[in-house]
Amino acid sequence: MEGQQAVLNTLLIVYAGAVLINSLVAGLLWLRQRDALTRAQLFIWGSTFGSLVVQGLAGTAMPLVLVGLTAVFSISCAIAHLLSISSDVVVSWRRSFYLLGLGWVVALLSDFAGLPFFFVTFPLLCGVAFPLLSTAGELLLRHRARLSSSELGMVVASLFYGLHMLDFALLGDKPEWGPFGFSLGLLCIFALSIFAPAVVVEKITAQTARTAAEMDAARRIQTQLLPHNPQVPGLELVCYMKPADEVGGDYYDVQRFGDRAWILLGDVTGHGLSSGLVMLMAQSVMSSILRTRESIGPGELNLLANSVLHQNLARMGEERTMSIVSLCMDRDDELVLSGSHDNLYVHRKATGEVEVVTVSQFPFQLGLIEDIPADFVSETRLHIEPGDTLFVITDGVTEAAKTGDYKQGMFEEARLIEFIKRHASRPLEAIRAALTEDLERFTQGVYHDDVTFIIARRQEA
Secondary structure (H helix, E strand, C coil): CHHHHHHHHHHHHHHHHHHHHHHHHHHHHHHHHCCHHHHHHHHHHHHHHHHHHHHHHCCCCHHHHHHHHHHHHHHHHHHHHHHHHHHCCCCCHHHHHHHHHHHHHHHHHHHHCCCCHHHHHHHHHHHHHHHHHHHHHHHHHHCHHHCCHHHHHHHHHHHHHHHHHHHHHHHCCCHHHHHHHHHHHHHHHHHHHHHHHHHHHHHHHHHHHHHHHHHHHHHHHHHHHCCCCCCECCEEEEEEEECCCCCCCEEEEEEEECCEEEEEEEEECCCCHHHHHHHHHHHHHHHHHHHHCCCCCHHHHHHHHHHHHHHHHHHHCCCCCEEEEEEEEEECCEEEEEEECCCEEEECCCCCCEEEECCECCCCCECCCCCCCHHHCCCEEEECCCCCEEEEECHHHHCCEHHHCHHHCECHHHHHHHHHHHHCCCCHHHHHHHHHHHHHHHHCCCCCCCEEEEEEEECCC
């Protein structure tokens, strides 16, 4: 008897150790990934460890035994939940709790009637194991063809664990079968240790690959919509955009309609896929307005785009806005501009100085407020002489962090103005290359925001 107890104690230690190690590993994985799958895996091992503690504290009186068995219900629910979210099978939660309650009623009545151990515990164990057995059984019977190897292994391990939950009704009152019962429990733990992480890793890998494909598609669409070789009579133009993520939230466009040409540049708050989608929306809105209202001015263009963008963002539940500067060239020597954006910079060939142009003709960023009175919006006329060079940028340029660390400083406006003075007489392609090289050296290739700029120079006769 003492030898049997020693074996039982050893198995119990191994069982508890295996559960504890898996709980720690699952916890670390969840802290790193923080998604539904890793949370579900953590729930499995946390509930298993908690159930072990409850069963260890529960006494041998039948009501306390029933409490200990009920603790196993959390394990059954946790495994069923992982199977559900990894395979899109719905767990019958209402029926599960109904059967658990019914099992308690039958167990208490059976105990009150003095029925044998099996008849007292089995009804409750059926309710305890139901979420696990029903979910795994449905996957095996109805969805086996679409299960991967790791998912099939997880389903079989789950069914085995569910049946092991039921065997307590046969073995729980027979101490001599204790080592056998714990051995089965260890097999269940080891099976879950293999297949649960395998399913989680497989699903996370598939999700990552799918997300990467979607991001790549969004990046290609965004890149294809940008003007690749923009041409405006009377102007030389070069453009540049470097997203901080795969998809950027910066927006630029160059459009021609009849005798008028447009230069548009905006910056959606944040960056990444959501900002990129808003950027694509803004591009579509601005282009549609310009095609239907060729005689429109920059102020009215921004006003109409703001209203449409605000409505769409509200429908999406997105709290994002977009800074914008809209420039219209309606005569050779004059640009009409309106917006709420970062400063523009004009290098005057005649003086060699850089003129800083404030862009605050629009009261707010686009999308912030739907109804803006027209008299709140103004326009500014900017004369561009032959040889003058215009720099239109987003804040990703001036706010680029030194070595990627904002604590070490930013590129800032003063550095940009000095750069313009040094390089403004060079060909535009050379200026673009020099500015991107300066930014790369300054940031060491670490960007926290999208970098976009347009450089335009009025051609000399």
